[in-house]
Amino acid sequence: MSRFVRASKYRHVFGQQGKKEYGYDNVKVTNSAWDTNIISASTRYISLNWNASGGGASRTSSPSARSHTGPVLDTDWSPFNDTVVASAGEDGKTLIWKVDDAAFAGWGQDGWEPQDFDPVARIDVSPRRVGHVLFHPTANNVLATSTGDHVVKLWDLAQPENARGVLGGHGDAIQSLAWNPTGTILATTCRDRKIRLFDPRAGPDPVRVGEGHGGIKASIALADRIATTGFSKMSDRQAAIWETGSLSNVKTITIDQTSGVLMPFWTDNNILFLAGKGDGNIRYYEYENDNLFPLAEYKSSEPQRGMCFLPRRGLSVSDCEIARAYKVAASSIEAIAFIVPRKSDSFQSDIYPPAPSAEPALSAAEFFSGKTAPPKLVSLEDGSITTGSAPLSIPTTPAPAASSAPTKTTSAPPPAAAPAPVVSIREEPPAPTSEPEPRIPTRSQTVPGTDDGTVAALKEENARLTAELRDAREKIRNLELQVETVRANARKAAALLDS
Template structure:
């Protein structure tokens, strides 16, 4: 009598479980925009969700611990003049998030550790360069302040958020709408999918497609799913890929190995209600004491529900085999180093003692001095008396005045922040 050989894997019994009702986030008007992004972004400090908002686009940012019913007057992040289509937390600063909108702009926001008293309306910087709506955002995994955006103009722009400059513009790679973009682990290459049904591997700094022949798959997995968009989430620490169908009510997960058949089905987490979107917690935000290897934030019509993936273990000790060192919040490169051709793997941290997010770190934007820019090439018009060049002394005087004004503005911002903190303490004290 033949015996069926069972493949050995520590992830064979991974199971999903919805958090208790009091751990959900209730009364959130999740956006009804028909767009293919996940509508949700999460990190060890905050949960951000794109919401319905009158008069433009908005998203809500909740401290992770603020579960339960959300006050209808809870402050939003508003500033876009059309719906927000995608949001993404900076991997190197848990207080910084980028948003992309139908209004063709990308905005980068600083989120305070305290709950603000009013809507956040002023981004740190607005990035303008797309001619149509911007629907895809992705921060570089290892270089500081490098952000990718892709728009309905079929263009990918890579920005230095620290200066507001365009580092690279890939405008002749895709003949049709870009559906998704993903960096590899060290940020040297991009993978993109496009409406032309072609998967491209791109070297962004060379501006070249370096791989494009994917006609013969190494593995083919038939999916028993609806026609909704699949949102894939990959965990390189465990080599597990999770597939969440938008409009579906399931999370299917598979282990990826180096040997045939490469893709191994593990299990399916199913619930009654379909998901409108899904957030995926970075590894450093998980509870290692409970052998938690993944956590999702499932969007319903009016709430967000955490779903926890666990490996059953009896021991209370730290499980080294489940938690190899994982990418931490420190960047490995500066933006100009990456642009110059350097590559670096993520800076890893141990989760043995758990992870405590660092306190609020401010993102400073230093715009390049426009006086340093070269004059435009081409014929110059004749110079009139009113066009006489400014003297060196006049330029230096102007620059000094600008510097003094900037310092005054920064001082006022610090004073406003201090007053808001005092007000928050007073409000908390009277509760």
């Protein structure tokens, strides 16, 4: 076994459940068997697929959206407007909702009664169900929907009468879809066990088709590489990394043999979170050099039915929070913060790359006319806006061939600096930090007024300090290895006790 531990600024990240007042109790989660994440979040609000069956529409403690005539299957918030959310329903419709902030005036106070919302737009997508809705990451008011007749339709919400594009070629039900960060590629997984890549403006056919996991269930998250989860032919749960251009498999790891679907969440600091439906734990891995390195595992005795992650621009950077999940349990929503322990209270630039901003890079008209643009990014330190990397493109050669279940929007109490619910716990010991190498002055850097003997003495002293520092670093590496061994033994002991 190697005596060295892989260097990573995220190696000590840990998950911590938020306080009870930052979660939501007594929620009625949908009973629909359709496989989506059930919950979605903007930096200000949370939407949940609500169960209104059994006695009609029930009164909730928050304003509800009630215009679907069938169970709600999926919701997604606009990345550029924290008060706009789209919902997909079993009734074949997609509805667009605008959350009025004034509706939450006095929320939580005695005598306050919620007023339900009406949709601002209705889109007749399909005579069959609408399984997924997904906003475009860089173009404003562009929405993708998957339908029960095995196609993906693209919409300009300013002109929702007709679809602006229809993407086909699927042999069975579409299970998931994802945009790449620049919005130039749309990827889908399907029950026919294939992964398809589309250039949405190049035509209705996929430009790449590749074999996915052996099992029929799969989910997808997309960045420079494609990350999928699914099942092998032997029913092992797997996570895999695929090359975007050719859809060749880069890396596949086996997780376990549990039957619950793994929900993947890829963050733009190269961390892949895997949350299994029916599991109580969340695994997370760091992606580096086409490998997935396990970081740690958040464990809970409460199984999750669904999950979403807060947009990174809504995190509490003063608490070194690099991600925040909202977990749907049987009748509650829990906030879970993932924190990198640091001693300093100053902004930690190494763990906070610029995040996708709330400012679109394109209008819907520009996108559908063929224009591309890199995403706009926001600094989490000072709020300044920068431009991301150039859009990724791939060759466009076609590849071979419940009763009235509304979406419930729930507001969180807004704090001064970070969106609520705020989770701020820092109880893990900080990662050991290394000191910079001492500089040895050269003759040209000699302090005025010193002679050669003094310079030689300084060099000798610096050489001694450098050797001591090298020894200290070796001791730190040995201690880190011992800590990892202790943690591994603790996990094994816990597993034995659980069995």
